[in-house]
Amino acid sequence: MKRTFLFLAVVVCLLIASALFGVRIGEAAPDFNAVDSRGSTHRLLDSKGRFVVLEWHNQGCPYTQKHYQSGNMQRLQKEWTARGVVWYTVISSAQGQQGFVTAQQENDYLQRMSASPTAALLDPTGQIGHLYTAKTTPHMFVINPAGVLVYEGAIDDKPTTDQSDIVTAKNFVSLALQEATSGKPVSIPTSRPYGCSVKYAN
Amino acid sequence: MPSFGDSSLKRFTIVRWLVLVLAGFETLYAAAQTPAASVSKVALVSEQDAVVPGKQFWLGLKFDLDPGWHIYWVNAGDSGEPPKVEWHMPQGFRASDIQWPYPERLKSSSFVDYGYQDHVLLMVPVHAPLDLKVGERVSLEGHLRWVVCREVCIPARQDLALVLPSARRESASDSNDLFEVTRKRLPKPMPSNWRVTAVSDNDQFELTINAGHRISQSTFFPLLPQQVENAAPQQLSSFPRGVRIRLRKSDQLLKPIAALKGVLVVAPDEAYVIDAPVRNPEHLR
Numbered sequence: 001m002k003r004t005f006l007f008l009a010v011v012v013c014l015l016i017a018s019a020l021f022g023v024r025i026g027e028a029a030p031d032f033n034a035v036d037s038r039g040s041t042h043r044l045l046d047s048k049g050r051f052v053v054l055e056w057h058n059q060g061c062p063y064t065q066k067h068y069q070s071g072n073m074q075r076l077q078k079e080w081t082a083r084g085v086v087w088y089t090v091i092s093s094a095q096g097q098q099g100f101v102t103a104q105q106e107n108d109y110l111q112r113m114s115a116s117p118t119a120a121l122l123d124p125t126g127q128i129g130h131l132y133t134a135k136t137t138p139h140m141f142v143i144n145p146a147g148v149l150v151y152e153g154a155i156d157d158k159p160t161t162d163q164s165d166i167v168t169a170k171n172f173v174s175l176a177l178q179e180a181t182s183g184k185p186v187s188i189p190t191s192r193p194y195g196c197s198v199k200y201a202n
Numbered sequence: 203m204p205s206f207g208d209s210s211l212k213r214f215t216i217v218r219w220l221v222l223v224l225a226g227f228e229t230l231y232a233a234a235q236t237p238a239a240s241v242s243k244v245a246l247v248s249e250q251d252a253v254v255p256g257k258q259f260w261l262g263l264k265f266d267l268d269p270g271w272h273i274y275w276v277n278a279g280d281s282g283e284p285p286k287v288e289w290h291m292p293q294g295f296r297a298s299d300i301q302w303p304y305p306e307r308l309k310s311s312s313f314v315d316y317g318y319q320d321h322v323l324l325m326v327p328v329h330a331p332l333d334l335k336v337g338e339r340v341s342l343e344g345h346l347r348w349v350v351c352r353e354v355c356i357p358a359r360q361d362l363a364l365v366l367p368s369a370r371r372e373s374a375s376d377s378n379d380l381f382e383v384t385r386k387r388l389p390k391p392m393p394s395n396w397r398v399t400a401v402s403d404n405d406q407f408e409l410t411i412n413a414g415h416r417i418s419q420s421t422f423f424p425l426l427p428q429q430v431e432n433a434a435p436q437q438l439s440s441f442p443r444g445v446r447i448r449l450r451k452s453d454q455l456l457k458p459i460a461a462l463k464g465v466l467v468v469a470p471d472e473a474y475v476i477d478a479p480v481r482n483p484e485h486l487r
Contacts, residue, residue, distance in 0.1 A: 024453050062349070062357045098354045133453070135280045135313055153454065159283050161349065161357035190454040192427035196355045197281040200311040 023132055025152060025189045029143040032128045034090075036119035037106035042088065049145045051085045051181065053173065055117065056092065056129065056198060058099030058137035059109055062161040063195035067138060068113050070163040073155075077116050080177055089117040092129030094201035099137065100124060126200040136195035142176045142186075151176035153191035238358030241268040242350040246342070246362035247323075247377040252369035253340050256332035259372070260381055261297070261364070263287065263324040263346060270352045272317040275305035277425055279315035279432045282355065285324065285348035287362075292340060294331025300324045303387035304465050304473040305423060314432040316423055323384040330368070338368045386471040393474070396444075400462045400478040402451075407462055409447045409478055417445035417468050422476070425463040428454040458482040 023029055029052075031044045044052065055073070058064050067073040077087050091106065093099035101109065106120050123129055132141060142151035156169035176186045242265055249260040263285065265273060274282040289297045302324065305316040334340070343363045349355050392398065397412040407430065411417060418440045424430045434450035449462075462480055467473040 025456055060354065062355055130312070133312075160347070162347075190428065190456060192454070193281075194283060195281060196351070197310055197313055197315070199353065202311060 023141070023149050023152065025149055027149060028147050029141070029149045030131045032131060034088075034121040034123060034128060036121050037101075037103040037110070038119070039103065040119065042119055042121060044143075045147070047086045047143075048147055051080075051145060051177065052143040053080065053085060053087045053177070054132065054134075054141040054143070055087065055089045056134040056137050056139040057089045057120070058091070058093055058196060058199060059101070060098040061137045061196035064099075064137045066161050066163050066166070067155060068115070070166050071114075072166050073138075074113060074115050076171070076173060081116060081118055083181070085177065087117040089115070089120040090123055090128055090134070091120065092123045092126045092134060093199040094126060095124055097199035097201070098196075099199055124201075126198075129198055129200060134198050136193040137198060138195055139193040139198070140173050142173060142180065144180055150180050150186045151189055152193075154193045154195075157191070159192075159194035238348075238350050238356040239360070241271045241352075241356065242266070242273065242348070242358065244346060244348075244360055244362065246344065246364045247380070248342075248364060248366055248375050249378055249381040250372035251366070251375040252372040253330045253334065253366050254370065254372050255330055255334040255336065255368060257372075258327055258329050261326045261328055261342065262377065262381060262384070263300070263326070263344075263362070264377070264380065265318070265322050265324070267318075267320055267322075267350065269320070271350050272308055272315070272319045272352070273322070273348055273350055275316040275318070275423070276300070276302045277316055277423070277427055279308070279317070280313035282315055282317065282351055283349055285346060287326075287347075288345045290343040290345070291328070294333065295340075295342070296329040297344075298327045298329075300326055301388050303384055304389055304467050307421065307423075309433070312433055316432070323380050325381065325384055325388070334368050336368055336370055340366050340368055342366065387473065389465045389473040389475045391475055392477075396474075398476055398478040400480045402458060402480050402482045405451050407449045407451060407480065409449060409462060409476075411444045411447070411466065411476070413444040415444070416440055416442050420445055420447065420466055420468045422447055422449060423465045423467070424449075425465065428452050429459060429462060 033041060033043050035041055081087050091099060091101060110120060138155050140155050141149060144150045153172060155173055156171045158165035158169040172188055172191055175188060179186050245264045247262045247264050253259055274284045276284050278284055291297060305318055308315040308317050345361055347359045349357050395414055400407045400409045420438060422436055429452055431450040431452050437448040439446045459480055462478045464476050465473050466476045
């Protein structure tokens with residue numbers, strides 16, 4: 001009984017700590033296991049040796065819609081997966097919250113939007129979201145082949161819901177990937193992520 | 203039981219498709235209309251009933267939000283974005299930036315945003331040109347973009363307009379009281395006898411406010427993103443000449459900063475702009 005309590009206390013502390021201490025640039029990106037919308041399992045560690053992009057997603061969020069209805073996100077997915085990058089779209093909306101989808105709904109959405117991430121990871125418990133302290137949709141992370149986080153933040157420098165802003169925006173994810181894949185340090189490693197809050201379970 | 207031949211079955215399918223498509227449009231239409239306007243009403247108001255040539259006057263973006271909905275401060279915190287306005291005014295008129303009243307901490311799951319609920323007036327000082335002819339009607343217009351959120355967010359835009367006469371003298375408009383009340387919530391410059399400093403260590407800033415008297419309550423709102431972790435609790439230690447506040451550094455802060463800027467609210471209607479030089483210990487420089 002006492003031991004169970006102690007165990008629970010430790011788990012709670014770890015959860016609080018992980019919520020407070022997000023991932024940091026230059027440190028190892030925390031490993032996770034996840035099931036995608038097609039039923040396959042993905043483990044981050046299995047992608048060692050390749051660049052990985054994590055894209056927090058909520059199809060009902062106007063900031064996400066800005067980047068999908070314009071085709072901006074799909075362009076990035078296509079361009080970078082073609083160059084060997086692993087691209088995970090992560091959905092951390094809890095059941096009953098905006099953006100929560102069943103596997104079938106997500107597959108329909110991917111097809112409808114011509115989106116081509118490597119996989120759409122379903123995270124309704126918010127476990128991966130909390131592990132990375134994902135705050136907004138979108139919130140972008142870039143992990144290098146050594147498993148180290150090299151970029152974390154917004155998709156670009158125009159924090160609005162207007163599609164017309166995309167043309168003139170500086171895309172931080174492209175920039176980070178361009179620099180990192182050519183062996184340069186990432187010049188802008190963080191930015192304030194902008195968007196809707198991630199709809200975690202309360 | 204009616205039986206369908208091949209062609210009527212096809213027709214039935216087409217009709218069904220049409221219905222589905224129309225229903226789809228209707229949903230889209232409903233979404234487009236879900237209207238930020240139904241949960242947040244905005245009006246352009248003026249403190250005075252006239253514009254006096256060569257004089258500064260105040261306009262306000264008056265937001266009335268339905269219960270539970272909020273808009274954002276100039277630093278929105280962990281999500282969202284502040285309202286933005288693009289002014290269209292007659293030649294010679296100059297609108298300054300929005301003067302943001304201090305916000306409140308809006309907590310949702312493990313994050314904190316900074317913003318406003320219920321009712322808020324965002325005040326804007328405007329300068330009228332000296333060569334403005336008395337007796338003219340002045341049309342002041344602005345295009346406002348904002349995002350209003352509860353569990354979900356709705357982006358909105360609206361054209362606002364207000365016509366005021368130009369006159370030699372002005373008097374209070376119907377909205378005058380609202381400006382009076384809101385002005386108390388605008389952060390004031392720090393009193394000249396206050397001394398503020400911040401010391402940086404590995405994962406926190408220790409902000410010391412030396413005010414000459416005890417400060418027993420306070421909340422710090424960072425003006426810049428990526429400096430402090432918005433959701434982290436602020437640890438206060440009050441002392442006879444002021445207060446010391448421990449603020450957790452943002453995980454996104456990778457380089458030392460020279461100054462910690464923010465708004466310190468010490469009591470209702472008592473907020474000050476803080477610009478504290480940061481002392482970085484040797485190993486963090």
